[in-house]
Amino acid sequence: MKKLFWVSVVIAILAAFFASTNPDGLDFISEKFAFAEKGQEGSALMAGYNLKFLPAGGISTSVAGIAGVLITLGIFWLAAYALKKRDDRQSNRLACFLILMLIAASPVFAARPLVTDDFGTVDSGRYELEVGYNAETPKVGGATANCAVVQIKRGFAYNFDFGIEAPYATTAPTGLGDAILHAKLKLMEQGENNGLTARVDVKLSNADSASGLGSGYNNYTAMVIYSKAFGDFRTHYNLGYTLVGVAAGAPEANTINYSAAIEKEVTGGVDVVAEYYAVSASAGSTGNVQVGGRWQAFEAIRFDAGYSLALNDNSSNIVTAGLTAEF
């Protein structure tokens, strides 16, 4: 068995240096019959079997290939481990990690109206539904775009939740935008307000990009979320990296996302919140400051509203209002 592992590693390395770079059968046909340009370049950690921080070619592809061999092997190894000790908490954590790995931030999925996420996950077996309405006005030029957002999350373990968000544009071009899948895994928890969580989002390319909805490409985001309370003030810090899908040959548009938020309960059930969030990209960075509030009107329902001020010419002023239901 061990020998076979080394055989696959050797094949991957040999492939990196000696594999033919000619298009494969389907690529060849798609060029010959002129439908190659319909294909979309996906984005991924090791897109094109290369590591982003190494020059494309032999070494980079070898490392990517060995990573691929380890990932495929690891999936089955973890499956065997999880099946063997199915009730073990440890293997639950591993299984969740596996799911996270398999699903590979955009500023969503936070506790409304904040963009900054907190470290908490939805309790196991429970659901959280968020409905919101945003009006976005670009700071420089452009008309206001309105958008309704529905999001549902379910807790699958005490430390893991999974959800989907679907935006629907109500001003032209109207229609369903790109949906976002999200998975969150709590790594560390100290009391109610302090903890560390990892989150992975995948923005799908389901929307009709020809009519201006959605980007037409998938994005993948990984982020870490850290929460810490100082007395009555709860604070949250996010740092994420997004692989933005672009057309073949287009400049890379990956972004670094970071934000910080502060929350305080002023009277029973009423929170005041404030945050700073920014997206750093070569194409144009954005920054916003948002202030808002939340009101726990019923045991299961919370209303909220916020105003987000654009800090630079690339960002938009945003008015948002919505509700969150837990059941």
Added chain:
Amino acid sequence: MHIPDGFLDPKVSAGLVGAAAAVLALSVAKVREAITALKPAEALATAGRGMSNMVGGMKRVLTGDGERTIYQMGMVAALVFAGQMFNFPINSGTSGHLIGGVFASVILGPFAGAIVIAVVLAVQMLFFADGGLLAIGANIINMSLFGTIVAYYIYYYLKKYIPEWMAILGAAWVSVPLAAFACALELGISGTIPFERVMPAMVNVHMVIGIAEALITLVLVNVFRSMLKGGE
């Protein structure tokens, strides 16, 4: 033969994701039956935690052989992943690479083989952007269903009439144009390109690629079997 997003109509992609899910669900059920055994629940109460699925006072637990099967699946998956990276040049500026469906299914059986190929496709799609996210259903149908399960039964029936090594060569060779035919059908239904134009071209190119698939499969099967015999 990994279809990227954009080649297929979204409705076709979605339908094939459903079909692929059904194929995988069937495969997982078949493999689960093979790698687990029913044991009385009382015996397990003393043995501690096992698999928690109760079947009328019985519990399904992973057997020792079953565990070995999963490790073998991982090993086959790693070999197939590495093998698929190795594009070999064929005529007129084209290249081909291993599918590995017949290799996986001859070693592991058709259903475990199908799971292995599907996992390799998922890893390639998620980590290497090889094959589209929405097209994953189509890719699983082409390579896991046609290239693995269907090709395995071709091997299985050929084996009854001819020596095994010839059955492996034959099934591995057929598996490639078979998957290419399915791919052409999907492109045709999607309206990307007329089926009657793309099908002959796809099948012709892949009949050549299939020759290499057949030879590599025969070598891999023999290497894998001999290394397994040589101890864990």
